[in-house]
Amino acid sequence: MNDVSSATPVAPARRGLARRKFAPTLLAALGAAGAVGTASTQAQAQQQDMSEVVIETIELEDDLFVLFGRGGNIGLSVGEDGAFLIDDQFAPLTEKILAAVAATTDEPVRWVLNTHWHGDHTGGNENLGKAGAMIVAHENVYRRMNPAEFGELAGRSSQAPPAALPVVSFDHSIHFHWNGRHIQVAHIPTAHTDGDAIVHFPRANVFHMGDTFFNGRYPFVDVDSGGDIDGVIAAANFVLEGSDADTRIIPGHGPLASPEDLRAYRDMLETVRLRVAGLAAAGQTEDETVAARPTEDLDATWGSNPERFVRAVYRGVERR
Numbered sequence: 001m002n003d004v005s006s007a008t009p010v011a012p013a014r015r016g017l018a019r020r021k022f023a024p025t026l027l028a029a030l031g032a033a034g035a036v037g038t039a040s041t042q043a044q045a046q047q048q049d050m051s052e053v054v055i056e057t058i059e060l061e062d063d064l065f066v067l068f069g070r071g072g073n074i075g076l077s078v079g080e081d082g083a084f085l086i087d088d089q090f091a092p093l094t095e096k097i098l099a100a101v102a103a104t105t106d107e108p109v110r111w112v113l114n115t116h117w118h119g120d121h122t123g124g125n126e127n128l129g130k131a132g133a134m135i136v137a138h139e140n141v142y143r144r145m146n147p148a149e150f151g152e153l154a155g156r157s158s159q160a161p162p163a164a165l166p167v168v169s170f171d172h173s174i175h176f177h178w179n180g181r182h183i184q185v186a187h188i189p190t191a192h193t194d195g196d197a198i199v200h201f202p203r204a205n206v207f208h209m210g211d212t213f214f215n216g217r218y219p220f221v222d223v224d225s226g227g228d229i230d231g232v233i234a235a236a237n238f239v240l241e242g243s244d245a246d247t248r249i250i251p252g253h254g255p256l257a258s259p260e261d262l263r264a265y266r267d268m269l270e271t272v273r274l275r276v277a278g279l280a281a282a283g284q285t286e287d288e289t290v291a292a293r294p295t296e297d298l299d300a301t302w303g304s305n306p307e308r309f310v311r312a313v314y315r316g317v318e319r320r
C-alpha cells in the first residue's frame with residue numbers, strides 16, 4: 001500500500017564525485033536478469049506489477065531522507081559511514097531504491113533496519129543482505145521470518161531465505177551511532193505486530209513509526225502476528241511524548257506527518273477502542289459489533305472499509 005505524500009518531492013543533491021563502487025557488486029548479486037527474489041516475493045511481484053513504480057525522495061535534512069514507492073515508507077540516513085535504511089519495500093524495487101540511495105550518497109547500504117516482518121517492509125532484504133548490508137530487527141521479526149525454527153510464532157509468514165533474515169536482533173531497544181547521529185530504536189510490544197520498532201533521530205527531530213502509524217486512515221492491526229489496538233495507541237503516545245511542534249513523523253503508510261496528524265490519529269484510535277469496548281462489554285459479538293457500525297461518523301475521514309479495523313479492535317478488547 002502506498003500513498004505518495006502531498007509534500008513536494010525534491011531532487012536531493014548528490015554528494016561526492018565518483019559513481020558508487022557498490023553498484024556493480026549489487027548488479028552481480030542481482031544476476032543478469034535484474035532483480036530476483038524468493039518464491040514468495042516473486043509471487044508478490046507477479047500479483048503486483050512494479051514496473052511503473054517511481055521512488056520519490058523527500059529531503060528532511062541534507063543527509064536524512066524519506067523514500068516513497070510502493071509498500072512501507074523508507075527512511076534513509078547517509079554519511080561517511082554508509083547508508084542506513086529503514087525498511088526496503090519489495091524485492092523487484094531494490095534496484096530503483098538503490099538508485100534513489102545513490103542519488104544521495106556514494107556510500108553503500110551498510111544497515112537495513114526492519115520496523116516489522118511484513119513483506120512490504122522486508123521484501124528487499126534478500127537482495128540487500130546478499131549485497132552486504134547488515135539487517136537488524138526486533139527478535140520477533142527474526143522469529144516470524146524463520147518459522148522453520150520458530151513455528152509457533154509463524155503467523156501468516158513464510159520462511160525467508162537466509163540472506164533476508166536479520167543478522168542482529170534486539171529485545172527492547174538498540175542504539176546506532178552512525179553518520180554522526182544517534183539513532184535510537186525502541187520496541188513497542190504488541191502494536192501493529194509483536195515486533196514493531198520505532199526509530200528516533202533526536203537531532204533531526206524525526207521519527208519513523210513503521211506501521212504503528214497509517215497517516216490519515218484506519219490502521220491494519222495484525223492480530224495474527226501479535227498485534228493489539230492498545231499497543232498501537234501506546235506507540236502513538238510514545239512518539240507524541242517525544243515530539244514538539246516541529247517534529248516530523250514518517251508513517252509506515254501515508255504522507256509525511258506532523259504531531260497534529262498523529263494526535264488526530266491517536267484520538268480516533270481511542271474513540272473507536274472505547275466504542276468497541278462498550279459494545280463488547282454489553283455482550284455484543286464481533287459480528288454484532290461490526291453491524292452496529294461504531295465508526296460510521298469517522299469513515300469519511302479515515303477510510304471506507306472499517307470492518308477489518310473494527311474486528312481487530314474487538315479481538316483486542318475482548319481479551320481484556
Ligand SMILES: [Zn+2]
Pocket residue numbers: 116118121192211
Ligand atoms: Zn505492516
